[in-house]
Amino acid sequence: MRRWKLILNNLELISFKIALILCAVSTIGYLSSLLVRRVKLAKISTWILSTAFVFLTVKFLFVIINSSWFLNPDSRDFLSFCAWTVCAVYLVLQFKTKTRVLGAFISPLILLFMIAAAGEEAGRSIRPQNLQSGLTALHLFLTIFGEALFVIASCAGLMFIMQNRLLKSKKLSGMSRLLPSLNDLDRINHLCLLWGFPLLSVGVIAGVIFAQISWKTGWLTDPKIVWTFAAWMIYGFLLHQRLAIGWKGYRMALFSGITFILLLMSYFGVKICFPTLHNFI
Numbered sequence: 314m315r316r317w318k319l320i321l322n323n324l325e326l327i328s329f330k331i332a333l334i335l336c337a338v339s340t341i342g343y344l345s346s347l348l349v350r351r352v353k354l355a356k357i358s359t360w361i362l363s364t365a366f367v368f369l370t371v372k373f374l375f376v377i378i379n380s381s382w383f384l385n386p387d388s389r390d391f392l393s394f395c396a397w398t399v400c401a402v403y404l405v406l407q408f409k410t411k412t413r414v415l416g417a418f419i420s421p422l423i424l425l426f427m428i429a430a431a432g433e434e435a436g437r438s439i440r441p442q443n444l445q446s447g448l449t450a451l452h453l454f455l456t457i458f459g460e461a462l463f464v465i466a467s468c469a470g471l472m473f474i475m476q477n478r479l480l481k482s483k484k485l486s487g488m489s490r491l492l493p494s495l496n497d498l499d500r501i502n503h504l505c506l507l508w509g510f511p512l513l514s515v516g517v518i519a520g521v522i523f524a525q526i527s528w529k530t531g532w533l534t535d536p537k538i539v540w541t542f543a544a545w546m547i548y549g550f551l552l553h554q555r556l557a558i559g560w561k562g563y564r565m566a567l568f569s570g571i572t573f574i575l576l577l578m579s580y581f582g583v584k585i586c587f588p589t590l591h592n593f594i
Contacts, residue, residue: 321375328372329393333427335365336396340424343417350491355413359404362420366400369393389433394454396426398461402505406465410501412493418468448526452519459513460576463548466505467573470566473498477563499561502569510552517545544576 342358345351376390403419406412472492479489493501524538551568554560 321378325372325375328368328375329430332365332368332372333431335361335368336420336424336427339365339416340420343414343420346414347417347491352413352491355416358416358420359407359413362400362416362423363404366397366404369397369400373397389430392426392430392433395457395461396423396430398457399423399426399464402458402461402465406501406504410493410497412469412497412501414491414493415465415468415472415501418472419465422464422468448519448523452516452523455512455516455519457516459509459511459516462505462509462512463569463573463576466502466509466569469498469501469505470569473502473563473566474570477566495562499565502565503555503561506548506552506555506565506569510548513545513548517541540575540578544572547572547575 339358339362342354342361346354346358372393373390399419400423403416403423407415473495476489476492476495476498479492480495492498547568551560551565551572555565
């Protein structure tokens with residue numbers, strides 16, 4: 314049994330290292346496609362990133378077979394899962410919309426998650442024993458998927474702002490021809506918001522239920538929860554404005570980026586500046 318676990322651990326590590334190398338290569342390829350203004354290079358990089366995604370998926374299969382990862386992921390697996398989720402969402406959208414150059418903005422983030430995961434100690438749990446349950450796992454994974462969609466939305470918004478400025482300057486450079494059209498970028502922003510908000514909502518609801526069960530009182534004023542609720546409400550407002558009022562284009566791109574910064578603050582800034590019940594993640 315111990316020998317079997319050792320073999321699985323080695324296979325998992327090999328899969329992770331191959332995925333890390335492929336992510337680095339795809340990132341270089343995507344960024345080079347912007348520098349040399351060649352869409353073909355971005356296409357090749359997409360296939361390399363797809364291969365990295367396959368190896369990262371294989372890594373998680375080995376982890377799931379070898380441990381109770383779903384209920385208690387360690388810090389390396391958590392960061393790897395963040396990379397896997399962003400990669401999965403991007404690849405689905407990319408094959409649907411054919412906006413391969415978007416990878417130049419997404420792949421560096423995926424690579425950062427992978428590098429951070431490589432620097433983490435394997436086996437170090439991210440959650441205390443009393444918080445390891447299916448409900449917290451549901452909260453964790455749905456929230457990650459929702460936020461992965463918002464990552465793509467913010468990147469598409471950034472590209473929209475860049476492309477909009479290039480077109481308004483009336484200087485059609487190679488960069489403006491390489492970037493996706495404003496309509497395609499606005500569509501990506503809309504799809505990510507449309508899918509991301511329900512996932513984040515269910516994740517937040519699962520977190521609220523478990524917080525009430527576990528902490529009883531005090532959790533509602535926790536700084537991290539307050540900031541997350543604020544970002545969630547703004548995303549809900551943006552979705553309402555998009556569907557009911559017809560907001561789109563530059564306004565949606567700008568507000569998507571600003572709201573995502575607020576969401577990032579709830580995870581990193583609040584943890585550094587304020588005491589929080591969520592200091593284990």
